[in-house]
Amino acid sequence: MSEPLLDVEGLYKAYGQHLVLRNVNLAVDRHEVVSLIGASGCGKSTLLRCINLLEEINAGQILLNGEPISAASPNADRVRQRIGLVFQSYNLFPHMSVLDNITLAPRKVRGEGRAASEGEARKLLARFGLADKADEFPDRLSGGQQQRVAIVRALALKPDLLLLDEVTSALDPEMVGEVLDIIRELKNVGMTMMLATHQMAFSRQISDRVAFLDAGRIVEIGPPEQIFDAPEQERTRHFLERVLSTAP
Amino acid sequence: MTVELATANGAGARHELTDAEIERLLAPKPAWTRADVRRSIAIAAVSSIVFVGAAAFLLGRSSGWEAVRAAFFSWPDFKAAFPKVLQGFALNFKIFMIAEPIILAIGLLLAVIRSGRSPVFFPARAAAITFIDIFRGAPSLLVVLTLGFGVPALRISGVPNTTVFWGSVAVILTSSAYQAEVFRAGIDSVHASQRAAARSLGLSNMQALRYVVLPQAVRRVIPPTLSGFVALQKETALISVLGPLEATRQAQIYASLNFNFTSYLVAGLLFIAFTIPLARFTDYLLARAAQRETVGGAV
Ligand SMILES: Nc1ncnc2c1ncn2[C@@H]1O[C@H](COP(=O)(O)OP(=O)(O)O)[C@@H](O)[C@H]1O
Ligand SMILES: [Mg+2]
Numbered sequence: 001m002s003e004p005l006l007d008v009e010g011l012y013k014a015y016g017q018h019l020v021l022r023n024v025n026l027a028v029d030r031h032e033v034v035s036l037i038g039a040s041g042c043g044k045s046t047l048l049r050c051i052n053l054l055e056e057i058n059a060g061q062i063l064l065n066g067e068p069i070s071a072a073s074p075n076a077d078r079v080r081q082r083i084g085l086v087f088q089s090y091n092l093f094p095h096m097s098v099l100d101n102i103t104l105a106p107r108k109v110r111g112e113g114r115a116a117s118e119g120e121a122r123k124l125l126a127r128f129g130l131a132d133k134a135d136e137f138p139d140r141l142s143g144g145q146q147q148r149v150a151i152v153r154a155l156a157l158k159p160d161l162l163l164l165d166e167v168t169s170a171l172d173p174e175m176v177g178e179v180l181d182i183i184r185e186l187k188n189v190g191m192t193m194m195l196a197t198h199q200m201a202f203s204r205q206i207s208d209r210v211a212f213l214d215a216g217r218i219v220e221i222g223p224p225e226q227i228f229d230a231p232e233q234e235r236t237r238h239f240l241e242r243v244l245s246t247a248p
Numbered sequence: 249m250t251v252e253l254a255t256a257n258g259a260g261a262r263h264e265l266t267d268a269e270i271e272r273l274l275a276p277k278p279a280w281t282r283a284d285v286r287r288s289i290a291i292a293a294v295s296s297i298v299f300v301g302a303a304a305f306l307l308g309r310s311s312g313w314e315a316v317r318a319a320f321f322s323w324p325d326f327k328a329a330f331p332k333v334l335q336g337f338a339l340n341f342k343i344f345m346i347a348e349p350i351i352l353a354i355g356l357l358l359a360v361i362r363s364g365r366s367p368v369f370f371p372a373r374a375a376a377i378t379f380i381d382i383f384r385g386a387p388s389l390l391v392v393l394t395l396g397f398g399v400p401a402l403r404i405s406g407v408p409n410t411t412v413f414w415g416s417v418a419v420i421l422t423s424s425a426y427q428a429e430v431f432r433a434g435i436d437s438v439h440a441s442q443r444a445a446a447r448s449l450g451l452s453n454m455q456a457l458r459y460v461v462l463p464q465a466v467r468r469v470i471p472p473t474l475s476g477f478v479a480l481q482k483e484t485a486l487i488s489v490l491g492p493l494e495a496t497r498q499a500q501i502y503a504s505l506n507f508n509f510t511s512y513l514v515a516g517l518l519f520i521a522f523t524i525p526l527a528r529f530t531d532y533l534l535a536r537a538a539q540r541e542t543v544g545g546a547v
Contacts, residue, residue, distance in 0.1 A: 050445075052448050054444055054447060054448060058518055065513040077447075077450050077451070077452050078450065080447065080448055080449065080450040081449070081450035083448075084448070084449075085448040087441065087444075087445065089441060091441045091442060091444065091445035091465075093442065093445070093446075093460055094444075094464065095463050095464050096465065104446075104449070104451070104460075105449035105451060107450065108451060108455055108459060109451055109455070153449070154448075157449065157450065197315060239545070
């Protein structure tokens, strides 16, 4: 088991003429948690969307379990099932109950029966303290509850890799904790995760490695102690000074 | 924590309200008190009497009124024309009932094709846009005349040759083009992040459309779609130019045989009677949607 779960090699991504990711190289091992930090607009979301194959890439390749997944292929839908993505704005389906939000993909994509998938969904909901919300509609839930449901929805497909894109940025401060608790719990059970975040303290606490992005490049990557306490790059230092001086 | 709420008489309550006071404050108020209702009825009645009286007085003084009344508002003619016109209206209703589901299906199909992004669908998309441009742009009457008189004259075997059939086809084509635009507006109103969320779960493009985008899109365009129902019911009257004995045509026949136009009033009232419930139902849905919007909700 020497090969990494995820391997991003020489990735370039442009929107039109605007180059957003430049030569991104990153390998993520099984059970590893890697966080992406960097200023707004540096390309964190784009990188996560590329890995989830929501965006076509311009150059380079992405391998999952050693298998190239980024080449245009009819298997993209199958690959996406193995990579969960949770968005900053939750993106729950407002016309469906919590239970239907969670079981839609297992039923329609995996062909699971309703009873089986609902049983699984209820188990997951209970595990994350949402047992009584199964039949609610998303607009009846608080932001923190919605985001927890969104995480459960991504987990229902038992993905190999979970991508979390600033999942607490849209939340009121008092709801951040409940979402971070879930992520901690997922780390404890060995979920491989990549998370874009502005929560430096949390990132330091949960990450095995931290990658600092600037203008579409990974400027520096290493264990949290290195990045936060002894950054080697001037740009990393500069970013952290700016962020930590404004943080509470 | 001090509660500061505006009380009914507008004064700010500076003291802590008791539970009973809060309960009274939050108790649902009847939308209309009985006094309100009585006053409204009185005002409406007085203004109606004044208005109708003035109109009757003015009309009665004009020399032509008697002639107008006899020609357009004759009770005996109303009774005489009613059965035939009603019978004709049954045809309008039948055309409506058959056409509307077809229009919804074609409209949805066109809208889906039109909002497809993949280059594979370029030819289909171009065809859909052309179709919509043509049938939305051309006057309905022109389409009805062209198809209704034109196609039966070709005597194509294997297809119905009646004017009712081709007139209905014409109405369906025109209305489908409109309905397609209604559905497209609904599809465009669903935020791209919804599709992204569905795709990220491994749903295919078609599944994302079917389970996530379309249900939301269709819900949002129910009011304009019901307006389309009302418009269609009226458009069925256009088929009268082709000859089928629908309500308008029956009214026309009565009018020319009896030199009296009350039959048109009959037809008009029938159409209006049919469309008013639809219109009020649309109002109700719009009001409900507006309310839900102000209450707010995520996404
Ligand atoms: N769909 C898009 N079309 C064009 N430009 C985009 C799009 N999405 C993101 N960008 C641009 O790409 C850059 C990186 O954005 P993003 O990945 O969202 O950054 P981050 O998540 O780090 O804040 C930004 O300059 C942004 O304006
Ligand atoms: Mg972002």
